[in-house]
Amino acid sequence: MQHLLVMGVCGTGKSTVAKAVSDSLGATFIEADDHHSPEAKARMTSGLPLTDAHRWGWLDRIAGAADARPGRVVIACSALKEAYRERLRVTLNPMGIIHLYGDKTLLAARMAARRDHFMPVSLLESQFADLETPTGPEVLALDVALSRSDVIARACDFSRTMLDRA
Numbered sequence: 001m002q003h004l005l006v007m008g009v010c011g012t013g014k015s016t017v018a019k020a021v022s023d024s025l026g027a028t029f030i031e032a033d034d035h036h037s038p039e040a041k042a043r044m045t046s047g048l049p050l051t052d053a054h055r056w057g058w059l060d061r062i063a064g065a066a067d068a069r070p071g072r073v074v075i076a077c078s079a080l081k082e083a084y085r086e087r088l089r090v091t092l093n094p095m096g097i098i099h100l101y102g103d104k105t106l107l108a109a110r111m112a113a114r115r116d117h118f119m120p121v122s123l124l125e126s127q128f129a130d131l132e133t134p135t136g137p138e139v140l141a142l143d144v145a146l147s148r149s150d151v152i153a154r155a156c157d158f159s160r161t162m163l164d165r166a
């Protein structure tokens with residue numbers, strides 16, 4: 001397996017964890033936020049959630065970017081619905097999944113403390129509404145109430161196991 005997705009609603013630590021895992025494993029890090037159109041970012045900044053129609057092209061750009069890189073790739077992407085993960089799997093198959101989850105109040109506090117980010121805390125509600133929890137042997141669910149170092153250590157252990165698989 002060469003591809004790992006770190007997913008979850010906003011503020012769960014996807015970027016933080018995916019970057020740390022990719023550094024630790026010598027993998028390429030892909031940040032889904034870098035693949036949004038300026039219009040999509042402006043929409044979110046104004047407090048409006050994305051719809052499926054906004055997300056298909058975005059997911060295809062992310063999958064294309066990951067597929068273009070040789071070797072191991074770790075992707076930080078919300079990928080909230082099963083259909084979005086299926087869309088990534090059209091290109092990236094097999095794909096391990098780390099699902100970061102947490103309490104809404106905790107995540108709101110972490111988002112509020114984040115500086116210079118386009119995603120407003122108000123979009124947390126629609127993120128939770130869209131979330132479809134992933135299941136299956138390729139999924140690790142991690143509660144982000146754990147310390148940053150614990151979350152990263154568990155994510156790294158799982159990633160090593162998954163990426164060592166054929």
Ligand SMILES: Nc1ncnc2c1ncn2[C@@H]1O[C@H](COP(=O)(O)OP(=O)(O)O)[C@@H](O)[C@H]1O
Binds near residue numbers: 151
């Ligand atoms: N386990 C953790 N404990 C405490 N703070 C964390 C943890 N993981 C991430 N953070 C912080 O929470 C905020 C949100 O993390 P971020 O990686 O931007 O999330 P996402 O990419 O899912 O929106 C950041 O300020 C980050 O430094």
Ligand SMILES: O=C(O)[C@H](O)[C@@H](O)[C@H](O)[C@H](O)COP(=O)(O)O
Binds near residue numbers: 011049050077079
């Ligand atoms: O860092 C964050 O706050 C999130 O990653 C955030 O940027 C968002 O989740 C998506 O990029 C938007 O797309 P979705 O509405 O599909 O989550």
